[in-house]
Amino acid sequence: MKQLLILSGKGGTGKTTVAGAFIKLSNVNAYADCDIDAPNLHLIMQQKSKPENSDYYGLDKAVIDKDKCIECNLCYENCRFDAIKNDDGYKVNIFDCEGCGVCKAVCPASAITLMPYKAGDMILFRGYQVFSTAELKMGSGNSGMLVTEVKKNMKLASKEDFAIIDGSPGIGCPVIASISGVTMVLIVAEPSLSGISDMKRIIETANKFNTKLAVCVNKYDTNIENNEKIKQFCQNEKIDFVGQIPFDKKAVEAVNNGLTM
Secondary structure (H helix, E strand, O other): OEEEEEEEOOOOOOHHHHHHHHHHHHOOOEEEEOOOOOOOOHHHHOOOOOEEEEEEEOOOEEEEOOOOOOOOOHHHHHOOOOOEEEOOOEEEOOOOOOOOOHHHHHOOOOOEEEEOOEEEEEEEEEOOOEEEEEEEOOOOOOHHHHHHHHHHHHHHHOOOOEEEEEEEEOOOHHHHHHHOOOOEEEEEEOOOHHHHHHHHHHHHHHHOOOOEEEEEEEOHHHOHHHHHHHHHHHHHOOOEEEEEEOOOHHHHHHHHOOOOO
8 A cells, every 4th residue: 555644843834635636636545544632534534434443542540459458659769750648658650650560579568560551542544535633632642653553453454556644744753753764755844943943853754764755744835934934945855846836815714614625
């Protein structure tokens, strides 16, 4: 399956808006939203099929059995994440726990176990179109692993030979997992100083995967000078500059009404 991944170095550039438009224009029947911290592609794609939800389990979390606990304080002293609290007995703050297992290892009473913890929800729409996405729970880790599962679900559920993926902003684990294995990356930039800086960061990240790159600029006419700087940068770096999208209030109205451009 050939996969076009749409990324941006920062949030708010219009990445998802462009992804939604490309999905409609290409009439593609397989797509995914890998922005698992704040998925929003579903808001404009108007899925008609019912979602298939499944639990995603990330890192195990520590649990203290109060009946076995001898209150030796070793777990509290050795937890480098300050996840052990002693409020009316020892217990674990689930949001602070990183599942490292040190508390379990030092507990002389075997009162601590590592238990599976639901870190998010995986969502799959399977109709005449396949749409895979997920939502990570607040404070949960393993975001890169969840992105990998989102892409895997899309490929397993679809027999299509082409897919479009809406990635995450930034250059962190979800982005790295999104880039892995795709055919091409389209970077949506904005003509601002921060937009140019973050565009360069994501290009540097994507280049480590030897993936074909292209750049387009959204709302290019809000700063013509910076738009020309992006063009010149792409020319110097031998990166395809494939388009520029003007600012249009109708695009904002469309998104607010749950529609693509």
